[in-house]
Amino acid sequence: MLGACFYIPSGNIVTEQxxxxxxxxxxxxxxxxxxxxxxxxxxxxxxxxxxxxxxGANEGVLFAIPKKAILDFLEGKSNQAIxxxxxxxxxxxxxxxxxxxxxxxxxxxxxxxVYLTIESGKNEEMMGYLVGGKISDDQSEIRIDISRVVxxxxxxxxxxxxxxxxxxxxxxxxxxxxxxxxxxxxxxxxHVFGLDLSAQxxxxxPNLEYRVTDATLSxxxxxxxxxxxxxxxxxxxxxxxxxxxxxGEGSTHKKHPQVERLVSLNNEASAITLADFPPIPLELIExxxxxxxxxxxxxxxxxxxxxxxxxxxxxxxxxx
Numbered sequence: 001m002l003g004a005c006f007y008i009p010s011g012n013i014v015t016e017q018x019x020x021x022x023x024x025x026x027x028x029x030x031x032x033x034x035x036x037x038x039x040x041x042x043x044x045x046x047x048x049x050x051x052x053x054x055x056g057a058n059e060g061v062l063f064a065i066p067k068k069a070i071l072d073f074l075e076g077k078s079n080q081a082i083x084x085x086x087x088x089x090x091x092x093x094x095x096x097x098x099x100x101x102x103x104x105x106x107x108x109x110x111x112x113x114v115y116l117t118i119e120s121g122k123n124e125e126m127m128g129y130l131v132g133g134k135i136s137d138d139q140s141e142i143r144i145d146i147s148r149v150v151x152x153x154x155x156x157x158x159x160x161x162x163x164x165x166x167x168x169x170x171x172x173x174x175x176x177x178x179x180x181x182x183x184x185x186x187x188x189x190x191h192v193f194g195l196d197l198s199a200q201x202x203x204x205x206p207n208l209e210y211r212v213t214d215a216t217l218s219x220x221x222x223x224x225x226x227x228x229x230x231x232x233x234x235x236x237x238x239x240x241x242x243x244x245x246x247x248g249e250g251s252t253h254k255k256h257p258q259v260e261r262l263v264s265l266n267n268e269a270s271a272i273t274l275a276d277f278p279p280i281p282l283e284l285i286e287x288x289x290x291x292x293x294x295x296x297x298x299x300x301x302x303x304x305x306x307x308x309x310x311x312x313x314x315x316x317x318x319x320x
Contacts (some may be wrong), residue, residue, distance in 0.1 A: 006218040007277070007319055015260075016250035016279045017301075020316040022073055023081035027055055030305065031308040036291035037107040037166075037214055038305055043067040043115075044139060045295065047305060047314075048116070051104035052089045059095070060088040060190060062107075064139055070303070073314055087135070091144035098129065106166035106214060107293075108173065109135070110195055111185050113186075114142055115173050117152065119162040128152035128162035128173060132197050142233035150197050155185050158235065163191060164292075165215035165225060169267060171195055174203075176225065180211040181238050190272055204271045209238040210259055214294040216302070222275060223267045224296065226304065229259040243279055252284035260284060260291060262302060262317070282317060289313065 027033070028047065033055075037048035045065045051058035058108075063084035072078040093100050101121040105128075118129040118166070130152055152163045155177040163175040173193040180188040189202035210229035211217040218224055218293035229236065244253075253259065260282040264275035293305035 004221060006220040006296070007280075010246035012252050014247045014281050015320045016252060016281045016283045017317050017320060018283050019304075020074065020318075021314060022070060022303075022314045024084070024312065024314055025081035026083040029081075029312055031311055033063075033306040034103070035305040035312060036103065036105050036307060037116075037294045038065075038216075039107045039109050040295055041109040041135060041139065045070065045303065046087070046109070047084060047105060047293065048107040049103055049177045050105070050307065051294075052094070052104065056086065056088070059091045060087045062089055062142060066159075067297075070316075072295070080214060085088045088137060088141040089144075091133075091146055092147045093130070094144060095133070097146075100125075102160075102162075105162065105164045106175070108166045108168045111170045112137070112157045114144075115168065116144070117163050117166050117167060117175055119160075119164070121162075123159045124257040126154045126157060126159065126162055128154060128175070130163075130173070130191075130193060130197060130287050134258045135295060146261070148197050150193065151198065152191050155179075155188060158184065158266070164211075164213050165198060167215045167217055167223060167267075168195075169217060169221075172200070174198075174272075176205060176212050176215060178211050178213065179236050180205060180207055180212060180224060181236055182207045183238060184236060203269075204273075206265065206272065206274045208263060208274070209241050209243070210236060213290075213292050217267070218264075219299060221267055222311045223272065224262050224294065224302070226266065226294050227259070227261050227263045227279065228291055230309075232291065233259050242246075247278040250281045253281055256284045256286070256288075258288035261287060263296070270272070280317070280320060287292075
C-alpha cells in the first residue's frame with residue numbers, strides 16, 4: 001500500500017454516509033449527458049458522457065472541472081453552479097466500426113495517455129472493447145488511436161453487461177466486468193492490459209453481488225468500486241447478500257429495495273480480493289440513483305456521478 005491509510009473503520013458496522021450535491025450548469029446538466037465515468041487527469045476532473053457525440057460536432061466532447069472549483073464549492077467559498085469546460089473528442093469512424101455500439105463506459109489516465117472501455121451488443125451477444133489515446137497538454141482535446149481496438153470478451157453472456165469499470169495501477173490497465181455475483185459468474189476475473197493495450201491475461205476478482213459500475217484508486221492504493229442495485233436489475237438479484245449479512249444494513253437500506261454503496265478491494269498483483277472492513281453505504285432517497293462514475297477526492301472521500309437516472313448528478317461522499 002502507498003501512503004497513509006485512507007479508511008480506518010471504527011468497527012464492523014456499516015455507517016451510511018450523506019450525499020452532498022455539487023451544483024452543475026451548462027450542457028452537462030442535461031439528462032442526455034448520461035455520465036458513465038470519472039477520472040483525474042492531474043488536478044482536473046474529467047467527466048465522460050456515454051455518448052460524447054451528443055455534444056458538439058464530429059465525435060463530440062468530454063467535460064472537465066478543476067479540482068479547486070469543486071473544493072471551493074464544498075468548502076462554501078463559492079455557491080455558484082459549476083459550468084465545466086469541454087474537451088474536444090476525436091475518434092473518427094470508431095463508433096460506426098463497432099457493431100451495436102452502446103457507448104463509452106469507463107475512463108482512466110496515465111499521464112497524457114487516456115484509456116476508455118466501450119460496450120456493444122444486445123441480448124447474449126455482448127462485447128466490450130478497450131481503446132487508448134492521448135490528451136493534449138492544454139486539455140483541449142483527446143484523440144483516440146482508432147487503429148488499436150482491443151476486445152474484452154464478457155465473463156458471461158448477459159444483455160447490457162460488459163466491463164464497466166477501469167483503473168490504472170503502475171504499468172497495468174485493469175478492467176472489471178459489471179456482474180460478479182455468485183449465481184451469475186462463478187469465476188469472476190479482472191482483465192489485465194499493458195499501457196500499450198497488450199493483453200496480459202486475467203487475475204481473480206471476488207464474487208461481489210449486484211453491479212460494479214466504476215472504480216478508483218484511493219491515496220493508499222486500495223481499489224474502491226461502486227456496488228449498486230436498482231429494482232430494474234432483476235437479472236442480478238442474489239438470493240442473499242454476504243456483505244449485508246456480515247456487516248448489517250443502514251437505516252435507509254432497510255426501507256428501500258435499492259443498494260448504493262462503495263466497496264473496498266485489495267489491490268494485489270496476482271489477485272483482487274475483498275478488503276476486510278465494512279462497505280460504505282450511501283444514505284438513500286426514494287428514487288434509485290444510477291451511479292456510474294467514481295473518483296477519490298484526496299483524503300476527504302469520493303466524488304460520484306450518475307447517468308440520466310434520476311438526472312445528471314455530481315456529488316461528494318465523505319469518508320466515515
